[in-house]
Amino acid sequence: MDHDTAPGTTGGLTVEEASRRLLELGPNRLPDPPRRGVALRVLDQLRDPMILLLLGAAALTAALHDLGNTAIIAMVVVFNTSVGVAQQVRAERAMSALRALTAPTARVERDGVVAEVASEHVVPGDLVHLTAGDVVPADGVLLEAVTLQVNQALVTGEALPVDLDEGDELVGGTSVTRGRASARILRTGADSGVGAIAQMMVRATTRPTPLQRRLTRLSRDLVAVISVLTCVVVASGLWQGRPLTEMLVVGLSLAVAAVPESLPAVVTIALALGARRMARHNAVIRSLPAVETLGSVTVVATDKTGTITEGTMLARHVWVPDGTWAVSGSGYDPRGHLTNAASSSPGLPAPVQRLLRDAALCNDARLVHEDPGWSVVGDPLEGALLVLAAKGGLDLDETRTAWRRTAEEPFDHTTLRMTTRHAGPDGSALTICKGAPEAVLDIVEPGPAVSVARGVAGAFADEGLRVIAVADAGSTDVGRALELVGLVAVGDPPRAHAALVVERLGAAGIRVVLVTGDHPGTASNIARAVGIEEEDVVARVRPEQKVEVVERLQRSGEVVAMIGDGVNDAPALRHADIGVAAGDGGSEVAKQAADLVLMDNDLSTVVAAVQEGRRIFANIRTFLTFALAGGLAEVAVMLLGPVIGLVLPLLPGQILWINLLTHGITGVAFGNEPSAPQDMSTPPRPASEAVLTARSWLLIAVAVLAMTAAAITVGALAPGSVEERRTSIFLTLGLAQLGVALALRAPGARRPFRSRHLELAVLVAALLQLGAVVVPPLQALLGTTVVEPSGLVPLALAAAVPGVLVRLVIGVLGWRRRA
Known part of the structure; x- marks a missing residue:
């Protein structure tokens, strides 16, 4: 809704009226993004199909009074959820801190007095006064404009400022680069043009990322297959006359064995580690999947x-009749040089020094140094000329003091030029004119240099540069007495x-x-x-x-x-x-x-982010290959157990313990594996490509067959009771999965000693796996027994075979990390 002052008034609002409108319409700020409470964040994490399956398993174990397994499942779910929620909160805090860095103000007229107020307190109907360097606080219409120029780059994308006159509309968020103005505010906050776009962004839905789509599809397929398999096995057992409670435990064990329950945690941690690495490149990750x-x-x-x-105007070339000089440097930093390949003499020749002096004097901009660097107050084009003069060794303050300005003709849209007159230290007079080449070259003394300058100006313009012509005269008479000094080509450089x-x-x-x-x-x-x-x-x-x-x-x-x-x-x-x-x-x-x-x-951060993204996906794919191989091997062992006389070759708690060590500790280490050398020399993955390829499934099949054979063989040959044989299978299967983890890692990637996370994780997991059969509390929790030392050697040899076979297959096929 637009508001205005009462008819016939041209001043600002009263303080009372401004307060009323602020209360009625709200503050002049962009709509805040919707904030989600902890409960909603937790629900988002719990929607994953595999987490839902685990929650169902936890409910079933609780109903069966199997509190140990219930506790282990609950630990996995809580860990997954906590990591995801924590990263979301960290990202929002980083963005809130970023928004708090700036607190803009505006000069408004209230009760006939111009006062400075916070921009968010500006209301429709306010009379705002603007000068060079000000940010327009909201949408409005110009009531007065004196040589006004506004930078609209953030709104329109145009690098050069535009000239505005009385009656033109101002857009909030743009900045005044030259002149002064007063404007009546029409729209603020969400009603403004910028606010409307911001509100549209807040309400827009977010597309699922390619990884999210792939993992969701894989999760649903796995849950469906596991559910059908579990129902078939339970129904088969009941048909054979097995007790319902026993078959529920068997079905639960199969479901827990097949589900890579640590996948959500591994994915989240891999993304969080990627976000942490991106932070070192000064990048804030607002959404984890974006990594x-x-x-x-x-x-x-x-x-x-x-x-x-760069988004800043920079003098790129200087032309004088004696030649062309290239200008180095970046932004508004006055450090840089003017070079001419054909000139071997030290220092700049007099014609170039004369051009730099004139460019600095016929100029209303100011060059200021503030943290974190240099900036310009005024017209960016004039700022580029000041920076050019400073690069040429000119002391700006000293020059302007020595050549005091006595008169001026501001830049005019009709003449396309600006003229200033100066008095020198010895009383001499100097007139300087600068502007568009077609405007300046027509009023200078004709000659060969002018004809050459027209061609040079055209060549610079063809390169997309803005050309400024400079002329001067040693008198106050403007006309044919002006002599061409040179040209400056200005542009927004890459x-x-x-x-x-x-x-x-x-x-x-x-x-x-x-x-x-x-x-x-x-x-x-x-x-x-x-x-x-x-x-x-x-x-x-x-x-x-x-x-x-x-x-x-x-x-x-x-x-x-x-x-x-x-x-x-x-x-x-x-x-x-x-x-x-x-x-x-x-x-x-x-x-x-x-x-x-x-x-x-820094655009190079984008390349680092692409590499990080490919690294994360490759690591997730490797983990999935590893996790599914382990899970399917556990299912195969559960199905083949009766063949060797074990109705329940592994207990649900034992399966979860293996998965906690292999998928949890080792899976997190997979997320920290370094990039392979070829990651940035291959095309992107097709959007339709599944997370697991035919090659991945081949490696899974080899690992499953080898691990199943090793575990069943050990279980069949192991002496002793059911608990002792079950413990041997438990040890063999857990250690075999750790060997496969080492076999699947990408060769050739550089790994400093301090980055050997996977080896450390495998070592810790192996020790904990052994501890599960020797530490009494763990024995009681998991239902294991002590394995005699003499039986550990053949068990360890059998567990090593699957990893060796997987590595041999990788060597025969040739390693391609992304396949």
Whole structure:
């Protein structure tokens, strides 16, 4: 709803009226994302089909008064749930801290007095006063505008500021770069343009990630197969006349054996470890599955301004009649150099020094140094000229003091130039004119240099650069007395590592698409500079069109990552499979819409995230191969037990103990395995590819047959009572799974000694497995007995055979980590 002051009034609101509107309409801030309580977070974690199966098993064991097994199952469920909830809370706290870093203010007129108030207290109808450096607090209409220029990059994606006049609308979140203005506020908070986009982002649903879709499908299939198998076995036993209680225990044992109950915990921990590693790259993970999703992407769609480029104007070239100088440096940092390959003399020649002096004097911007770096107050183009002068060794304060400004003609939209007059230290006069080449070159003394300058300016413009012509005269008469000094080519340069990032993503089989609201020529030039193909450039797009680009790619089967920093990027960030926002200088709306926030805007973090995602998926796939092999081997042992005279070859508690050690301790270690060398030199996984491939199932089959044969053989040959034979099977099967874990790990990956987590986990699990048959409390809990030392040697040899066979099969087939 729009509000205005009473008819006929041109001033601001009264304090009383402003307070009433604030109470009625609410504060001028973006809608907060919905907060979920602990109960809802826990329910989210408990919806996994395998966790639901475990909860059912816990209920059954409790009904049968098997409190030991109930306690073990409950421990697994609590562990899985706690890890997931804790990571969600940590991510939200990190984003809350990020939002609290800035507390903008605005100058409003209340009761005839201009006062500074928090931006969130601005209401519709307020009269806001703006000067260079201010952020527009909300949507409004201009009542007065004096040489006003506004940077709308975060909203429209255009790198260059735009000029606005009285009657034009202002958009909240943009910033004033030059001039001054007063505006009547029309819309605030959720009613503003930015607020509407933010509200749409908050309400939007999140697409399941490729990993979530794969694991959900696998979980449902496993639960269905296990349920049918369990029912068949129980029904068969009842048909043979077995007691109901006994068959319920057998069925429960089969279900517990087949379910990789630690999978949710292993996946969550693998993702949490990935999020922790990404934090070292100054990236905040807002959603855990986002860590893996980047490893699945086939297309990276990226904004231009502030993402591929620095988002700051930088002088790239200087031309004077004597030659062209290249300018080095980054952003507004005055460190850099001017170089000319054809010049061997030290220092800059007089014509270049003259150009730098004029560029600094005919200039209203200010260069300031604040934590964490340099910034410009005023027009970014003029700021680029100041930085250029500083790189050339000019002392800005000293120069401006020596050449005192006596008069000026501000930049005019009609003439496209600005003129200033100065008095020198010796009383001499100096007139400087700068502006668009077509405006300045027409009023200078004609000559060969002017003709050359027109051609040079055209060549710079063809490169997507903004060209500024500078002329001066040693008198106060503006006209043909002006002499051309030179040209400065200014542009928003690509980030230092942008080309390398595009190259590395291409090597990983990932296509990069540039999607921007900027001019097609500018977009094409930037794309060429960083190595993006011309057909992958989409320019002059509105926010809703960016969403269309993302959805069109998704419909064609692509997994899309969107990178951006502006309000105009937020809808596309939300609709992409994963949204990546630039956190340093990026809009709050973009950060709310994103899954991953780059705190330092370093694009190389995206490459690290892709590698991390592929590493996580490969480790999850390896764990699943290992876990299913162990679980199916346990099922096979349970089914073949009666063949060797054991109706119940393993107790439910023994199965859970094996799984807790092998799937729990060892599974967590799998999540920390390093990347394989080939992870970033192979194409992305097809979206339709299952989490387990034919190769994975072959390895599972070999491991299951070998482990089952080893356990059944040991159980058949072991002397003693049922409990002693069951203990031998328990030991053999547990140790055999640990051997298979070592066999499945990827060869060739570099593992420093301090990163040998899997070996340590296997050692700890083996000791605990042995402890289960020698420690009295564990014996009582698990129903095991002591194994004589003489029987341990053949048992250990039998347990080693499956791991050796799996390793031999891997060697014969040739290792491909992602297969």
